[in-house]
Amino acid sequence: YNPDQLGANTTDIVPGLFTQIVSNNKILIQDYGEWYYLLNGGTSIPGYAQLANRYISYRYDWFSSFNDLTTGNGFDDYPITGQSYFENSYLRLKPWETIRNEMSKRQGADRANAEMYFRLATIMKDYQSAKLVDFYNSIPYFDAFQGNNQTTGAWYPVYDDPKAIYESIITELGHLVDSLPVFYNNMDATAKTILAKQDIVFGGNINKWVQYTNALRIKYLVRISGVDAAFAQSGLQAALTKPLLDADLEFKMWAPVDVLGGGTWQRGLYENTFASFIPGVIMKRLNYDSLKYQPGIDDPRLPVLAMPTKYHDYRSITFNIDQQTPLYDGGDKYYPYADNIPSSLSTNAKSMYNIVTLSLNSAMPVYVFSRTEQDLLLAEIALKGLANTGKLPGDHISDAVVHSVNYWYRINQLSTASRGVDDAELYPTKPSDAAILAWATVVRGKFDLASGVEDKMEILMQQKYIHLNLLAPYELWAELRRTGHPKLEPFVWHGSIWKPFPERVRYPASEQKNNTTNFAKVASDNNLTSKIFWVPSNRTTDLYWSDNTFK
Secondary structure, three states: OOOOOOOOOOHHHHHHHHOOOOHHHOOOOOOHHHHHHOOOOOOOOOHHHOOOOOOOOOOOOOHHHHOOOOOOOOHHHHHHOOOOHHHHHHHHOOHHHHHHHHOOOOOOOHHHHHHHHHHHHHHHHHHHHHHHHHHOOOOOOOOOOOOOOOOOOOOOOEEEHHHHHHHHHHHHHHHHHHHHHHHOOOOOOOHHHHHHHOOOOOOOOOOHHHHHHHHHHHHHHHOOOOOOOHHHHHHHHHHOOOOOOOEEEEEEOOOOOOOOOOHHHHHHHHOOOOHHHOHHHHHHHHHHOOOOOOOOEEEOHHHHHEOOOOOOOOOOOEEEEEHHHHHHOOOOOOOOOOOHHHHHHHHOOOOOOOOOOOOEEEEEOOOOOHHHHHHHHHHHHHHHHOOOOOOOHHHHHHHHHHHHHHHHHHHHHHHHOOOOOHHHHHOOOOOOOOOOOOOHHHHHHHHHEEEEEEHHHHHHHHHHHHHHHHOHHHHHHHHHHHOOOOEEEEEEEEOOOEEEOOOOOOOOHHHHHHHHHHOOOHHHHHOOOOOOOOOOOOOOOOOOOOOOOOO
């Protein structure tokens, strides 16, 4: 068993091909290079979505083009397009077509065993393809992934309608929810034992795969509900009768994680600590009162998500650079690295993400899906009347907060980094269940008192931002673009008030060169401002606070 390569003595290539898909970086597992460039300049997805950024002042003159979404000098989509995310997604999914071809040659037990792997690989194909749609809108899909089954002229697949792709993926996931247990039961005992070893995600636990598949289905149905309510409502009512997550879905890397020199995302975060300051759009929804953390008044996730400053409190960066520059120039500096916790605690004037929870946590599991993410989807479903969830929207909000607090304290306690340096601040004691529920009730109260769907969506998306933060920046950017929530802080530079909002990334130059005829049909959308198909026509246009304050 080796998840990275197939040996010469391998008797059945299918299990290894499946493991190759799920162990590839940039599918489920976030990647070092990906995260290095996402954070480094402060002008990529986390910066514009206000998930994390540098402590910006006028010394960073490249932010003078932050408002430029026309020539591309502002928003940096290099971490996606420049890192060949488009091309490599198809390459990383190539084992899917090889498994399909192998399965078609087989009969009896051999076919049944291979078919189980093919169905699990199909979930990965659907997941990654939906992610490409979320980045680019139209992509080659129905004529892609053909390999040896190419028909004449199909070497250059057409760009398909993104809504049709989403609908196909949703339908396929629905069939898989029902059929995965059947395919699993058709495997022989030996094949099930092999699957448990080769499946590094869930260890062959078919119930977890069913829950994950249904969770993806629900997410995609919610995502398109603003452009096809009837399709979404029908699908959601069916999906809610199927198994839902009963625990957070994650997995442990199969080899020891080197957060300082490995290939996973934490190294990118570690090497870009100076770009991992927490913006006010998140911090000011954690720290509601004074700068000091006050249990019962502030969010209990604050001390496990954020590093305290040298003042022993929690301070966010602002995107009002006119206000922030004098603070930096006046001596509010920081220690830019993650290699010396005492220096960070004694020097930093603004709060970074908690280094021991995230970048130095070698026990950090790979995030797949969480109960909190599911709770917030259910809250939106109930709020908008898309289906009957069996609960009030506020009930789901409360559930989301409880599950999120439990999640982040568990992740924090997994870490062993810098134990003994300042455990009280870096490894805070988890609040009691009663205290966690009390905070969930506070958030639920804010949600219930909010007037109208848009104001309630603001509270809901604030919670999604707090929970997913750096775990899922692509997911948060998609939700921000879809809903227009949470509201962002205007970027103020030398008196200019800017409100840029990138809607997508640009296609790679290789498509323009190699798939010329088909690319020409989508070339007019090859910019940073054309909307993805799932953006509702009535999405709020007020994407930023007009008075430069947070509410």
